[in-house]
Amino acid sequence: MSVTAPRGFRAAGVAAGLKPSGNPDVAVVVxxxxxDAAAGVFTRNRVQAAPVLWTRQVLADGRARAVVLNSGGANACTGPAGFGDTHATAEHAASLLGIGAGEVTVCSTxxxxxxxxxxxxxxxxTRAAGELDGDGGARxxxxxxxxxTVAKMAVRTSTTTPGVTVGGMAKGAAMLAPSLATMLVVITTDAVADAATLADVVREASRVSFERVDSDGCxxxxxTVLLLASGASGVSLPAGELTALVSEVxxxxxxxxxxxxxxSTKTIAITVVGAASEADALEVGRAVARNNLLKCALYGKDPNWGRVLAAVGTTTAVFEPDTLDVSMNGVQVCRAGAPGDDRDLVDLADRRIDILVDLHSGTDEVTIWTNDLTDGYVYENSAYST
Amino acid sequence: MSVTAPRGFRAAGVAAGLKPSGNPDVAVVVxxxxxDAAAGVFTRNRVQAAPVLWTRQVLADGRARAVVLNSGGANACTGPAGFGDTHATAEHAASLLGIGAGEVTVCSTxxxxxxxxxxxxxxxxTRAAGELDGDGGARxxxxxxxxxTVAKMAVRTSTTTPGVTVGGMAKGAAMLAPSLATMLVVITTDAVADAATLADVVREASRVSFERVDSDGCxxxxxTVLLLASGASGVSLPAGELTALVSEVxxxxxxxxxxxxxxSTKTIAITVVGAASEADALEVGRAVARNNLLKCALYGKDPNWGRVLAAVGTTTAVFEPDTLDVSMNGVQVCRAGAPGDDRDLVDLADRRIDILVDLHSGTDEVTIWTNDLTDGYVYENSAYST
Structure with a gap:
C-alpha cells in the first residue's frame, strides 16, 4: 500500500510514454x-535539478498538498527552460486538483x-489525477x-498509539549524499504533526538510514525525501516516537x-567500532565503502582485508595502524594491523557480508551499508543512456 | 635502458620465485x-608498508647507495615481523655490496x-647482486x-648541458595518492646534485606528473618514488633545469x-579551466576523475556530460551551476549549465578522451588524468588474490 496506507492520502501511477519501454512513469500523491504539513531533505550536490529547486521553494512554508513524480528524465542541467517545465507541471497538477501551484512538490528521475x-x-x-485512489500507493x-527491478514500499503502524500509520515508497539504490541512481522517497503519515516537527523527523530518520548507505559514492x-502528514488519524505521537516509526520505514x-x-551481488555492512567520535566512525565507514578495489574483491568472494586497511589509512580518524583489527563474517583476519586468523576460514558465499573494523580509539560506532562493484554495474552504467 | 642510462648506475632483475608465474620479481639498482645523494616521495596513506617505513629512515640523511625492489608481495600490514623482513633484506644486500644496511632502500609490491x-x-x-650490469636497467x-602488461622506462638527456642524463623505471597504473595498484618509481641521474636539491626536484616532478593521475581513487x-644522483657526469644543472628533465621522465x-x-580502454584527460585557484581546479578534476558513473559511461562511449556536472557539484570549488561549460573531444555539450551542442556529435571511439570543464571563476587550470571503469577492471581486481 505504500504511501496510501495512512489515512488521508490518495495516489496513482500511469504510463505516459516518458520511458521508451512503455512502463509506468508518472505518479501523483495527494x-x-x-x-498539509510537509518537510523534505534534499541532495547536497550544488548542481541541483529543477524539481529540487522548485520543491525547496514549495516547502519553505512547511506545507504541501501534492507530489508529482516522474521517471524517464531527471530534468537536471536543463537551465531556465527546465525550471519552466517543472513550474508548468506544478501549475497543471494544481489546476486539476483545485489547489495552488505553490502546494505541489515535484520529483524527477x-x-x-x-x-x-x-x-x-x-x-x-491529467490521467493520474483522474485515477487517484486510496489504494493507489502500489501503482x-x-x-x-x-x-x-522491483517497486519499493514499506509501512509501519504505531504499537503505542493505535490508528497512526507511516507509509513510504522509494526508487533507487542509494544515499541522500552519494547515490547509485537518483533516489526519490515519499513518506506519508496520518499522525497529527506540524511542519517543524516533520522537518526534525525527516532529517533524523534520513540520517540513520539513507545517509548510512553508500552504494557507489556518486x-x-x-x-529527495519528502514527509507529508495528513493528520487524518486525529492523534499525534510524541516526536521521538514519530521519529522512530519514520526511521523504521x-x-x-x-x-x-x-x-x-x-x-550488485553483495549487500555489505561495514561496522566501525572503537571510534573516538561518530564523525570518525562515519569517515572510516565511508572510506571503506567507497574503495573500488575492496568492492571488486568482495564480488570475487575474496576476503582481501588489506584493502580495508588501505582504505582506513586514507582517513583523518584517530587510530594507530598497528592496533587495527578487522573481521570479515566473524573471522578476525587482521589483528593489531597484521595477519590474524586464516583468511581461508572466511565464507563469502552469501549475499550479506559483515565487515567489522575496530579502531581501538574510543567508544563510538556506526554501520555504513554498501554493495560490491561488479561487471553488471559497469554494464548497466555504460549502457544507461545509449 | 631505464635507470642505467645515466652513468654511475648498475642494475639487475631476476626471477626468485615470489610470483607464482615464475616471471622476474626481484630487482637491484646500485x-x-x-x-650518493637521494630523495624520495611516499604514499600519504597512514597505513604504510614496512619497506616504506624503512626507506623513509634510510633517506633521512639524504643518502642511498642501492635500491632492492620486489614484486610478488607488498609486505604491508605484516606487523613487526614484516618490518624485520625488510630490515633483513637490506642487511643482506648491504653485505653483498660491501655497504651499510642504512644505505639500502627497499620497495615491495x-x-x-x-x-x-x-x-x-x-x-x-644474491643472484641479482651477482648480475649487476651497466646495461641491466631493462631487466x-x-x-x-x-x-x-609491459615494462615502463623513460630516458631524457639534457639539451643545454651535454652529458647529463635522467633515466627512470616504473610499475603500476596509478598515482602517488590514489593508486590502481602499488606504484613504484626509481629515477636516476648522473648530474651532480645534493640531497636538498633532489628532494625539491622529486617533489615538484611528482606533483605535476604522478599526482595528476587518478586512476581509481584508491x-x-x-x-614510492626515488631519485638517486651519481654525479658521474661531473656537471650540475640549474635546479630548474633538473626539475624540468626529471618532470619529463x-x-x-x-x-x-x-x-x-x-x-582500461580509455585514457581520459580532464582539464579544468577558469578556476579561482589551482586547489579548486584540482578538487574539481579529481571529483570528475573519481566518478564511477562517468567512468562507466565513457567505457560505453556515452558522452554523458550530466555525470560531469553531478561530479563538479560535489566540490567546494568556486563556481555557479548555471555558468558551467563542458566540452567532450571538442564538442561543447554543456553550455551555461544546460544542454549545448548535440551530444551525438561527440566521437568517443579513440582511446584518448579530452574533457574540458570551464568554471568561469578565475584563470587557474589543471589537467587530471584517469581511465575508464570496465568489466576488465572488475575482473582483474576480483580475481587478484585468488
Whole structure:
C-alpha cells in the first residue's frame, strides 16, 4: 500500500510514454488532509535539478498538498527552460486538483541534461489525477522505478498509539549524499504533526538510514525525501516516537534499495567500532565503502582485508595502524594491523557480508551499508543512456 | 635502458620465485657514485608498508647507495615481523655490496597482508647482486611488473648541458595518492646534485606528473618514488633545469602507466579551466576523475556530460551551476549549465578522451588524468588474490 496506507492520502501511477519501454512513469500523491504539513531533505550536490529547486521553494512554508513524480528524465542541467517545465507541471497538477501551484512538490528521475517531453508528461499527470485512489500507493511506487527491478514500499503502524500509520515508497539504490541512481522517497503519515516537527523527523530518520548507505559514492542532482502528514488519524505521537516509526520505514526502504542496487551481488555492512567520535566512525565507514578495489574483491568472494586497511589509512580518524583489527563474517583476519586468523576460514558465499573494523580509539560506532562493484554495474552504467 | 642510462648506475632483475608465474620479481639498482645523494616521495596513506617505513629512515640523511625492489608481495600490514623482513633484506644486500644496511632502500609490491617468502627473496637478491650490469636497467624494469602488461622506462638527456642524463623505471597504473595498484618509481641521474636539491626536484616532478593521475581513487600503502644522483657526469644543472628533465621522465612514465591501467580502454584527460585557484581546479578534476558513473559511461562511449556536472557539484570549488561549460573531444555539450551542442556529435571511439570543464571563476587550470571503469577492471581486481 505504500504511501496510501495512512489515512488521508490518495495516489496513482500511469504510463505516459516518458520511458521508451512503455512502463509506468508518472505518479501523483495527494494529501487530502485535514493537515498539509510537509518537510523534505534534499541532495547536497550544488548542481541541483529543477524539481529540487522548485520543491525547496514549495516547502519553505512547511506545507504541501501534492507530489508529482516522474521517471524517464531527471530534468537536471536543463537551465531556465527546465525550471519552466517543472513550474508548468506544478501549475497543471494544481489546476486539476483545485489547489495552488505553490502546494505541489515535484520529483524527477532519469537521464541528466535532457528536457522532458512535456506533452506526454502533462497528459500523464491529467490521467493520474483522474485515477487517484486510496489504494493507489502500489501503482505510484511502480511508476517511479528506473533501473529498480522491483517497486519499493514499506509501512509501519504505531504499537503505542493505535490508528497512526507511516507509509513510504522509494526508487533507487542509494544515499541522500552519494547515490547509485537518483533516489526519490515519499513518506506519508496520518499522525497529527506540524511542519517543524516533520522537518526534525525527516532529517533524523534520513540520517540513520539513507545517509548510512553508500552504494557507489556518486552524489545525484535529484535526491529527495519528502514527509507529508495528513493528520487524518486525529492523534499525534510524541516526536521521538514519530521519529522512530519514520526511521523504521526509511531503514526498510534503504535495505530494499541495497538489495536491488544496480548489478550488485553483495549487500555489505561495514561496522566501525572503537571510534573516538561518530564523525570518525562515519569517515572510516565511508572510506571503506567507497574503495573500488575492496568492492571488486568482495564480488570475487575474496576476503582481501588489506584493502580495508588501505582504505582506513586514507582517513583523518584517530587510530594507530598497528592496533587495527578487522573481521570479515566473524573471522578476525587482521589483528593489531597484521595477519590474524586464516583468511581461508572466511565464507563469502552469501549475499550479506559483515565487515567489522575496530579502531581501538574510543567508544563510538556506526554501520555504513554498501554493495560490491561488479561487471553488471559497469554494464548497466555504460549502457544507461545509449 | 631505464635507470642505467645515466652513468654511475648498475642494475639487475631476476626471477626468485615470489610470483607464482615464475616471471622476474626481484630487482637491484646500485649507485656507484661518486655521489650518493637521494630523495624520495611516499604514499600519504597512514597505513604504510614496512619497506616504506624503512626507506623513509634510510633517506633521512639524504643518502642511498642501492635500491632492492620486489614484486610478488607488498609486505604491508605484516606487523613487526614484516618490518624485520625488510630490515633483513637490506642487511643482506648491504653485505653483498660491501655497504651499510642504512644505505639500502627497499620497495615491495603485490598483495597486502602476506609475509614475503624470505628464503626466495634473499636468494634472489644474491643472484641479482651477482648480475649487476651497466646495461641491466631493462631487466630491472621487467622484474618490478605486477599486473603491468609491459615494462615502463623513460630516458631524457639534457639539451643545454651535454652529458647529463635522467633515466627512470616504473610499475603500476596509478598515482602517488590514489593508486590502481602499488606504484613504484626509481629515477636516476648522473648530474651532480645534493640531497636538498633532489628532494625539491622529486617533489615538484611528482606533483605535476604522478599526482595528476587518478586512476581509481584508491590510495596504496606502498607508493614510492626515488631519485638517486651519481654525479658521474661531473656537471650540475640549474635546479630548474633538473626539475624540468626529471618532470619529463615522470610525465612519460605516468602516461605509460595510464596507457596500461588495469582493464582500461580509455585514457581520459580532464582539464579544468577558469578556476579561482589551482586547489579548486584540482578538487574539481579529481571529483570528475573519481566518478564511477562517468567512468562507466565513457567505457560505453556515452558522452554523458550530466555525470560531469553531478561530479563538479560535489566540490567546494568556486563556481555557479548555471555558468558551467563542458566540452567532450571538442564538442561543447554543456553550455551555461544546460544542454549545448548535440551530444551525438561527440566521437568517443579513440582511446584518448579530452574533457574540458570551464568554471568561469578565475584563470587557474589543471589537467587530471584517469581511465575508464570496465568489466576488465572488475575482473582483474576480483580475481587478484585468488
Amino acid at each position: 494529501n487530502d488532509g485535514p493537515l 532519469g537521464l541528466i541534461g535532457v528536457r522532458l517531453p512535456m506533452e506526454n508528461l502533462l497528459a500523464g499527470v 505510484a511506487a511502480e511508476a517511479i522505478r528506473t533501473t529498480d 552524489l545525484s542532482t535529484n535526491d 526509511c531503514v526498510d526502504l534503504a535495505q530494499q534499495m541495497l538489495g536491488d542496487a544496480e548489478g | 649507485n656507484d657514485g661518486p655521489l 603485490g598483495l597486502i597482508g602476506v609475509r614475503l617468502p624470505m628464503e626466495n627473496l634473499l636468494a634472489g637478491v 630491472a624494469a621487467e622484474a618490478i611488473r605486477t599486473t603491468d 590510495l596504496s600503502t606502498n607508493d 615522470c610525465v612519460d612514465l605516468a602516461q605509460q602507466m595510464l596507457g596500461d591501467a588495469e582493464g
